[in-house]
Amino acid sequence: MDELKIADKTFSSRLLVGTGKFASNTVMAEAIAASGSQVVTVALRRVDIENENDNLLAAIDRSKYLLLPNTSGARDAAEAVRLARLARAASGIHWVKLEVTPDPYYLLPDGEETLKAAATLVKEGFVVLPYMNADPILAKKLQDVGCATVMPLASPIGSNQGLKMRSSIAIIIEQATVPVVVDAGIGAPSHAAEAMEMGADAVLVNTAIATAANPVAMATAFKLAVQAGRMAYVSGLAAQGIMASASSPLTGFLRNP
Amino acid sequence: MMMKLKINGVDKLFDADNAPATLAELLAQMKIDEATVVAEIDGAIVPREAFAAARLTDGMTLELVRFVPGG
Numbered sequence: 001m002d003e004l005k006i007a008d009k010t011f012s013s014r015l016l017v018g019t020g021k022f023a024s025n026t027v028m029a030e031a032i033a034a035s036g037s038q039v040v041t042v043a044l045r046r047v048d049i050e051n052e053n054d055n056l057l058a059a060i061d062r063s064k065y066l067l068l069p070n071t072s073g074a075r076d077a078a079e080a081v082r083l084a085r086l087a088r089a090a091s092g093i094h095w096v097k098l099e100v101t102p103d104p105y106y107l108l109p110d111g112e113e114t115l116k117a118a119a120t121l122v123k124e125g126f127v128v129l130p131y132m133n134a135d136p137i138l139a140k141k142l143q144d145v146g147c148a149t150v151m152p153l154a155s156p157i158g159s160n161q162g163l164k165m166r167s168s169i170a171i172i173i174e175q176a177t178v179p180v181v182v183d184a185g186i187g188a189p190s191h192a193a194e195a196m197e198m199g200a201d202a203v204l205v206n207t208a209i210a211t212a213a214n215p216v217a218m219a220t221a222f223k224l225a226v227q228a229g230r231m232a233y234v235s236g237l238a239a240q241g242i243m244a245s246a247s248s249p250l251t252g253f254l255r256n257p
Numbered sequence: 258m259m260m261k262l263k264i265n266g267v268d269k270l271f272d273a274d275n276a277p278a279t280l281a282e283l284l285a286q287m288k289i290d291e292a293t294v295v296a297e298i299d300g301a302i303v304p305r306e307a308f309a310a311a312r313l314t315d316g317m318t319l320e321l322v323r324f325v326p327g328g
Binding site: 022043047052057089204207 | 264265266267269287288289290293294295297302305320321322323324325327328
């Protein structure tokens with residue numbers, strides 16, 4: 001069985017999904033089910049003390065899905081560590097998707113602060129999955145401080161631009177000793193398949209599913225694309241070449257020499 | 258005497274007769290399901306099991322957070 005192993009857990013699905021931007025919790029729950037995913041991300045925010053609060057966790061069956069809290073909103077290492085600790089107290093699990101994004105326009109991660117937070121959280125016993133720029137050197141450093149995965153961005157969060165960082169991600173995949181999860185910017189099933197064909201261990205998708213006209217069907221499309229891409233990678237893609245290479249025999253033509 | 262708490266960045270005043278004695282009482286008063294919340298009092302995380310024992314006093318700063326959809 002071709003399973004994904006992260007830290008001490010194994011997963012048959014290589015698609016991780018986010019819970020943001022869905023029209024309702026019902027649609028979200030159906031889409032997550034259709035995606036076949038076993039890991040779902042959530043964020044942590046202040047309770048609205050004036051209004052009634054939606055109970056997100058009521059919509060997520062935690063016997064089926066591993067909850068992966070993120071540290072979104074953190075602008076530096078200290079804020080990310082604080083959010084991770086709160087998330088652990090809230091969920092009872094010690095897995096965290098580490099995000100440190102000081103820039104509100106492009107939401108690009110701060111590598112230096114991410115590395116600092118990762119080192120602290122690993123020491124505190126967290127399983128750390130860091131969101132990062134597609135920087136092969138940073139990926140090695142994150143791996144060296146004990147992160148359970150590296151999660152390079154394909155393109156900016158929610159941009160749906162696909163694998164703009166393709167060549168750097170290829171280097172990260174080549175060097176990594178922990179699973180590489182391509183996160184952010186994957187806008188279409190073809191992008192997900194492409195990442196998997198390159199040898200990524202998994203992809204994380206949110207916006208492309210949640211904001212599709214039919215999120216449930218799109219979740220299915222992503223599930224199939226990830227499976228197809230993985231199968232293609234494992235099967236060994238045929239070599240590319242500049243010249244044509246005939247698929248049909250070059251003998252026995254119906255013509256005279 | 259009034260009790261002042263800063264909750265999620267907002268100052269809240271409570272009359273002496275309805276001032277919550279504990280975090281659990283505060284959540285009940287605010288109709289917040291404590292199973293969905295995690296709290297910090299003056300920067301220290303309070304585990305859910307300790308909500309009923311966490312005493313509130315004038316001037317404390319509280320953060321009440323919960324999981325929301327996110328990517």
